[in-house]
Each structure stands twice: as C-alpha cells, then as structure tokens.
Amino acid sequence: MTPKAAILYVEDDxxxxxxxxxxxxxxxxxVTHCLTGPDAWAAFRREPFDVCVLDVMLPGFDGFTxxxxxxxDNPAIPILFLSARADKTDRLHGLRLGADDYLTKP
Amino acid sequence: MSRRLISVLVLLSVLSIIGILTVxxxxxxxAYTLRERQFRQTAFIALQEVAGRVATLNHIVLxxxxxxxLASDYFIVNTDSPIDPVTLEHYIQTSLRxxxxxxxxxxxxxxxxxxxxxxxxxxxxQGGQQTPAxxxxxxxxxxxxxxxxxxxxxxxxxSEQLDGWILSSGVVLIVVAFFGYTLLIVLRQRRLTEVQxxxxxxxxxxxxxxxxxxxxxxxxxxxxxxxxxxxRLRQYARVxxxxxxxxxxxxxxxxLVASATHGRTEQTRLALSPTGVDLHTLLxxxxxxxxxxxxxxxxxxxxxxxADRYHLTNVLRNLVDNALKYxxxxxxxxxxxxxxxDRLIWSVQDNGIGIAPAHHKRIFRQFYRVPAHESxxxxxxxxxxxxxxxxxxxxxxxxxxxxxxxxxxFSVGCPLDTPAILPKIDAPIGHPS
Numbered sequence: 001m002t003p004k005a006a007i008l009y010v011e012d013d014x015x016x017x018x019x020x021x022x023x024x025x026x027x028x029x030x031v032t033h034c035l036t037g038p039d040a041w042a043a044f045r046r047e048p049f050d051v052c053v054l055d056v057m058l059p060g061f062d063g064f065t066x067x068x069x070x071x072x073d074n075p076a077i078p079i080l081f082l083s084a085r086a087d088k089t090d091r092l093h094g095l096r097l098g099a100d101d102y103l104t105k106p
Numbered sequence: 107m108s109r110r111l112i113s114v115l116v117l118l119s120v121l122s123i124i125g126i127l128t129v130x131x132x133x134x135x136x137a138y139t140l141r142e143r144q145f146r147q148t149a150f151i152a153l154q155e156v157a158g159r160v161a162t163l164n165h166i167v168l169x170x171x172x173x174x175x176l177a178s179d180y181f182i183v184n185t186d187s188p189i190d191p192v193t194l195e196h197y198i199q200t201s202l203r204x205x206x207x208x209x210x211x212x213x214x215x216x217x218x219x220x221x222x223x224x225x226x227x228x229x230x231x232q233g234g235q236q237t238p239a240x241x242x243x244x245x246x247x248x249x250x251x252x253x254x255x256x257x258x259x260x261x262x263x264x265s266e267q268l269d270g271w272i273l274s275s276g277v278v279l280i281v282v283a284f285f286g287y288t289l290l291i292v293l294r295q296r297r298l299t300e301v302q303x304x305x306x307x308x309x310x311x312x313x314x315x316x317x318x319x320x321x322x323x324x325x326x327x328x329x330x331x332x333x334x335x336x337x338r339l340r341q342y343a344r345v346x347x348x349x350x351x352x353x354x355x356x357x358x359x360x361x362l363v364a365s366a367t368h369g370r371t372e373q374t375r376l377a378l379s380p381t382g383v384d385l386h387t388l389l390x391x392x393x394x395x396x397x398x399x400x401x402x403x404x405x406x407x408x409x410x411x412x413a414d415r416y417h418l419t420n421v422l423r424n425l426v427d428n429a430l431k432y433x434x435x436x437x438x439x440x441x442x443x444x445x446x447x448d449r450l451i452w453s454v455q456d457n458g459i460g461i462a463p464a465h466h467k468r469i470f471r472q473f474y475r476v477p478a479h480e481s482x483x484x485x486x487x488x489x490x491x492x493x494x495x496x497x498x499x500x501x502x503x504x505x506x507x508x509x510x511x512x513x514x515x516f517s518v519g520c521p522l523d524t525p526a527i528l529p530k531i532d533a534p535i536g537h538p539s
Contacts (some may be wrong), residue, residue, distance in 0.1 A: 007123050013315050013319070015316075015319045015345045015348055015349055016315055016318060016319040018323075018341070018345060019319055019322040019323050019326065019342070019345060020322065022326075022338070022341075023322065023326065047240075057307075057311055057484065059483075084311040084314035084315050084318070085307055085310060085311060086308050086310065087303075087306075087307065091135065104314075105315065105318035106318050106321050
C-alpha cells in the first residue's frame with residue numbers, strides 16, 4: 001500500500017519515538033526517525049519528505065536550528081514542532097522560524 | 107524584557123557610570139589646578155609686598171620683579187639689602203595674613219659670605235610657634251641678598267578650599283555605588299530568572315516525555331487490535347515498564363534534592379544516620395547493577411568509612427549515572443579507592459565528553475548545567491548539587507578533574523573509620539521506606 005506521506009520524525013527519546021512512529025506507521029505514514037539534529041539534517045538532504053515533525057531539545061543542534069536549516073533549503077515543506085516545552089516564547093520562536101504549527105506533547 | 111534589551115541597558119548604565127565618574131574627576135582636577143594657580147599668584151603678590159617693605163626699610167629702590175618660583179611650593183625673594191630675621195618673619199606673617207594665605211611656611215635667609223641659607227625657621231599656623239627649619243632650603247645663584255620661603259602645607263591648604271567639591275564628589279560616589287548595587291541586583295535577578303526558566307523547561311521535558319509516552323501506550327492498549335498482536339503488546343508493556351520506572355526515578359531525584367535543601371537559604375538539612383560502611387562491598391554491589399559493566403580498581407587496604415548508607419548509595423548511583431549519560435561512545439567507567447594518609451579517596455572515572463575547567467565549581471550549584479552539555483543529555487541540574495550536599499553533610503571533600511574530550515573523574519576524600527569506634531558493618535544496600 002502506498003503511504004499517505006513521508007514523514008521526517010526527529011525525537012531523541014527512544015520510547016516516545018517508538019510509540020509515535022508505531023502509531024504513525026499504523027496510520028499508513030512512512031516514517032524516518034532520527035535521534036539527533038545532525039542525523040535529521042543528513043536524512044533531510046538525502047531523502048524527499050512531505051512533512052517534518054521535530055522535537056525542540058535535541059542532541060547535536062536543537063529543533064529550532066534544524067527548522068531554520070530545513071526552511072532555508074525548502075520554503076514549502078510543512079514543519080511541525082512536537083515538544084514538551086509549552087512556553088509561549090518557544091511557541092512564538094518556532095512559528096517565527098517558519099514552522100506551520102507547534103504542538104505540545106500529549 | 108528581552109535578553110538583548112537588558113544587555114544594552116546594562117551596557118548603557120555602565121557607560122553612564124564611567125561618564126559620571128570621569129566628568130567628576132576632571133572637574134575636581136580642574137578646580138584643584140585653578141586653586142593652585144590662585145595660591146601661587148597670591149603668594150607672588152604677598153612676597154612682592156614683603157620685598158617692598160624690606161627695601162623701604164633699607165631705603166633702596168627694589169627691582170620690580172623680586173619673586174622667583176623655584177618649585178611648586180618654594181619661592182626666592184630678592185631684597186637687594188641685608189635682612190633682619192625677626193623683621194622679615196613679621197613682614198611675611200603680616201603680608202600672608204593680609205592675603206588670606208593662612209598656612210604653615212618655612213623660610214631661610216641667604217648668607218652670601220658662606221654661600222648658604224643661614225637662618226631658617228618653620229612657622230606654624232597652629233599658634234604661630236617657631237621651630238627650626240625642617241631641612242636646608244635651596245640657594246639661588248642670581249641674587250646676593252634674598253630669602254627663600256617654602257609652603258609645605260600648600261596641598262592641604264588648597265584641598266581645604268575644595269571642601270565643597272570633595273563633598274559633592276562623595277555624594278556622586280555614593281549615588282554611583284547605589285546605582286551599581288542596584289544594577290548588580292538586577293543582573294542577579296535576571297540570572298535567577300533564567301535559571302528558573304531553564305529548570306522549568308528541563309523538568310517539563312523530563313516529566314512530560316514519559317507521561318506522553320505512557321498516555322500513547324495506554325491508548326494503544328485500549329484498542330481491540332493489540333490483543334491479536336502479541337509481539338506489539340510485549341513491546342508496549344516494556345515501554346510502560348521502562349517509562350514508569352523512569353518517571354519514578356525523576357520524581358525521586360527531585361524529592362532527594364528537596365530533602366537536602368532548606369528553603370531559600372539552601373542550607374543542608376540532611377539528617378544523616380552514619381554507620382560503618384565497607385565501601386569496597388558497596389562499590390562492588392553498585393558496579394554489578396549497571397550495564398555496560400563498571401570496572402573496579404581497589405587500592406586501599408581498608409575501605410571502612412562512617413557514612414549514611416542510603417545517601418552514599420544515591421551519591422554513587424548519581425555519579426555513575428552521570429558518567430554513563432555523558433559518555434557517548436564505548437563507555438569505560440571505573441570505581442576506585444586509594445589511601446592518602448588516614449584518608450580514603452574514592453572516585454568515579456569515565457571516558458566521556460569531559461567538563462571545561464571554567465565549569466568545575468559551578469556544576470555543584472543547584473540547577474546549573476554546562477551549557478555545551480544541554481543538548482547532549484537531558485537533566486535537571488540537580489544531581490551533582492545533591493552529591494555536593496551529601497558530601498558536605500558528611501564533612502567530606504569532593505574534587506573534579508576533567509578535560510573536555512578526555513573524560514572526568516569525581517574524587518571524594520573521607521576519613522577512614524577506626525576499629526575503636528567502628529560499629530557493626532551495615533547490611534547490603536537498603537533504602538528507607
């Protein structure tokens with residue numbers, strides 16, 4: 001079955017990324033999971049994605065830096081932040097960097 | 107208020123303080139120079155008058171410019187005729203008083219036969235008493251009959267004239283000091299706010315992430331489909347187990363620090379229950395509970411110390427947890443002991459990312475995290491603070507030696523327990539309920 005969309009999912013927590021990826025795959029999405037900022041950036045340069053789901057606090061460089069790089073490379077790709085940080089400043093910062101939405105972890 | 111705006115305000119404030127102080131210093135210096143010039147001019151006039159009176163006494167016509175300044179406080183006065191010391195001193199005193207130059211002076215009269223100052227006296231304004239001249243006054247080869255006069259109290263005389271300026275400078279200094287202190291408080295408050303914000307971010311992340319994972323896992327377990335997927339069910343059970351343990355550990359870490367901290371003063375209030383603990387046994391037990399295996403290197407012949415076993419175990423686990431957390435590849439962790447005199451040194455060494463020397467002291471502060479490590483591993487900035495509190499409560503010392511990229515070594519020094527006061531060796535690791 002053709003996946004609905006290819007997702008670049010960046011999250012450094014092993015268990016959270018496992019359950020999220022599992023559910024997204026069950027919903028027919030193709031998910032490429034990366035643990036660090038640099039790994040995610042390499043994957044983004046290597047493969048085509050339809051959407052990026054990024055955590056904020058990441059090893060290497062953080063989700064904001066990654067979003068900036070992605071947006072500079074591809075102004076059209078949807079970027080979604082999925083973070084535990086619910087601070088208004090973080091939300092605004094994420095959206096100012098060009099993210100399409102900023103969701104807090106459930 | 108944004109960090110940039112605060113930095114700009116602080117910079118402007120510091121520049122303002124520097125500007126105010128510079129202007130004040132320049133004004134005081136200018137005022138002093140002006141007063142000095144006034145003193146010199148007045149002294150010239152007064153001494154010129156003295157020379158005139160001496161000339162009149164001797165029935166001669168005096169050169170128009172009788173006064174020559176040889177140093178900032180020393181003048182030569184040409185009289186072109188012999189001088190009687192008593193009369194001269196009277197003339198000088200009268201003339202200086204008339205020009206309001208009420209300050210100490212010393213004078214000497216030149217003896218042309220012996221080519222030196224023969225008569226000298228120091229005249230003090232404190233009762234006008236004469237005392238012998240303090241030192242030999244310099245001579246001047248151009249005149250035959252002259253006297254020299256020095257004003258040793260010139261600087262203090264001028265300073266007294268600047269009382270108003272000095273007072274206003276004092277007021278400015280006090281205002282500047284208060285301003286600087288306020289600035290310091292603002293900066294400290296800003297740092298505390300940043301630390302608090304970072305801590306809230308960390309604690310949100312560390313507690314929210316396992317909770318989120320548990321929520322998603324619980325939703326999955328509620329679905330019918332999972333019952334027909336035993337492998338998936340097993341994985342979700344593992345995730346729930348690990349995340350609940352992790353959450354438990356996080357809460358325990360926060361509670362441990364809360365128990366070691368007393369309100370705003372951050373004074374330790376750890377209630378220790380010290381017993382004799384065989385550190386070699388304890389270290390071996392702890393090393394066996396970690397994966398990958400931890401190496402031990404015991405060089406101390408005896409390792410029995412007096413310690414609170416519960417807190418000591420937490421400290422050791424904390425240090426080993428940190429060592430593993432900050433060793434990104436192929437960790438080699440070593441727990442070692444050695445004896446130095448009557449002290450036991452035990453240490454936890456790793457081959458991790460290391461800590462720059464600038465952070466060696468700060469890492470034991472509450473909520474402090476090495477900025478460069480924040481993206482490497484998550485944490486509250488509480489672990490090493492707790493370690494430090496426990497070490498301090500025991501009266502021990504802790505030292506960190508570390509080079510970035512080459513690992514870290516945390517060494518704790520504590521006195522060895524002596525057999526005379528050694529109570530029974532404690533049982534293996536047991537946590538109070």
